[in-house]
Amino acid sequence: MKRRTFLPTLFAFCCSLLITVSCAQSTPQADAPAEGTADAPVTATTGEPVKLGYSSWAGWWPWAIAEEEGLFEANGANVELIWFDGYLESMQALAAGQLDANSQTLNDTISFAGDAVNGMVAVLVNDNSAGNDKVIGAEGIDTVADLAGKSVALEEGVVGDFLLTLALEDAGLTRADVEIKNLETGAAATAFAAGQVDGFAGWVPFWETALSREGSQELVTSEEYPGAIPDLLVVSQKLIDSRPDQVQALVNTWFDILAFIETNPDQANAIMAKRASISDSEFEKYTEGTKIFTLDENLEAFSAGGDDMKYMPYAAQQMADFMVEVGFIPEAPDLEAILDDQFVKAYSAEK
Numbered sequence: 001m002k003r004r005t006f007l008p009t010l011f012a013f014c015c016s017l018l019i020t021v022s023c024a025q026s027t028p029q030a031d032a033p034a035e036g037t038a039d040a041p042v043t044a045t046t047g048e049p050v051k052l053g054y055s056s057w058a059g060w061w062p063w064a065i066a067e068e069e070g071l072f073e074a075n076g077a078n079v080e081l082i083w084f085d086g087y088l089e090s091m092q093a094l095a096a097g098q099l100d101a102n103s104q105t106l107n108d109t110i111s112f113a114g115d116a117v118n119g120m121v122a123v124l125v126n127d128n129s130a131g132n133d134k135v136i137g138a139e140g141i142d143t144v145a146d147l148a149g150k151s152v153a154l155e156e157g158v159v160g161d162f163l164l165t166l167a168l169e170d171a172g173l174t175r176a177d178v179e180i181k182n183l184e185t186g187a188a189a190t191a192f193a194a195g196q197v198d199g200f201a202g203w204v205p206f207w208e209t210a211l212s213r214e215g216s217q218e219l220v221t222s223e224e225y226p227g228a229i230p231d232l233l234v235v236s237q238k239l240i241d242s243r244p245d246q247v248q249a250l251v252n253t254w255f256d257i258l259a260f261i262e263t264n265p266d267q268a269n270a271i272m273a274k275r276a277s278i279s280d281s282e283f284e285k286y287t288e289g290t291k292i293f294t295l296d297e298n299l300e301a302f303s304a305g306g307d308d309m310k311y312m313p314y315a316a317q318q319m320a321d322f323m324v325e326v327g328f329i330p331e332a333p334d335l336e337a338i339l340d341d342q343f344v345k346a347y348s349a350e351k
Contacts, residue, residue, distance in 0.1 A: 059127030119237025132289030139215025157328030302341035
């Protein structure tokens with residue numbers, strides 16, 4: 001089955017925030033334990049650690065704070081936090097049963113769920129993309145409607161394509177009304193910057209390359225489509241069945257991380273920028289386009305609230321239909337099985 005590859009250029013990733021990364025070989029790294037772990041709180045569990053993968057996206061950097069500040073241990077979470085230079089590799093590792101949990105998007109969870117040996121279940125919303133994904137037009141193309149009959153370079157079946165599809169529908173058009181040039185996202189941005197196509201759809205940092213073309217401009221961003229690109233904590237069904245206490249501990253830890261960020265912003269930002277290997281200016285830019293979700297926003301996102309992308313049951317159906325339509329997956333997985341709000345609800349009940 002065809003698989004999404006978000007950032008196929010590894011060296012581009014290493015310099016910038018990426019929601020996805022290269023198809024090049026990359027090696028997962030267990031993050032170094034924080035100093036003083038020998039004095040971890042007595043609430044820390046023993047036994048086999050939960051292997052949690054994450055990669056470079058602003059909504060996932062906060063996990064590094066839990067490692068640095070001992071928040072996993074404080075919540076009874078026995079975690080081996082593993083950094084992946086390649087986002088794709090992290091998803092493949094979860095699907096193959098080499099991880100117990102991973103940080104990934106909803107559409108990627110839908111894509112991989114059917115082949116995951118231990119199942120894939122979203123238990124927490126970390127954030128929504130709120131501007132870090134864009135559709136760009138050449139000079140003279142001022143609206144999405146102006147793309148009718150024009151060529152747009154993008155990577156088919158992934159979030160840029162999905163964002164474009166939503167925007168076209170709002171403009172009274174469909175994907176059939178534009179000429180799609182299916183290219184790896186980095187190549188798509190380069191083709192647009194070189195004047196070979198009229199439009200581009202993709203994510204940071206590739207839209208920065210696209211916007212280097214003289215006269216180019218953004219036509220729409222993910223900020224205008226709340227819920228279209230949710231970033232999640234996804235665990236295996238096996239972990240839920242065998243160690244639900246550890247899943248709960250992960251969810252509880254996340255909300256402690258958010259509390260730490262609120263009370264210690266400078267320290268938190270320094271930890272995250274160091275983990276991402278980016279400058280202060282890059283950190284500010286990339287976090288600007290990422291909306292971290294509160295507890296209430298988590299509860300709302302998991303609910304079947306209606307026909308709106310901010311509700312994940314609805315969003316998941318729209319994404320699955322889209323991926324089947326464009327031939328990215330042969331059939332939709334059981335969408336009810338990949339969303340589980342019991343742990344967020346349990347945390348809420350204790351507050």
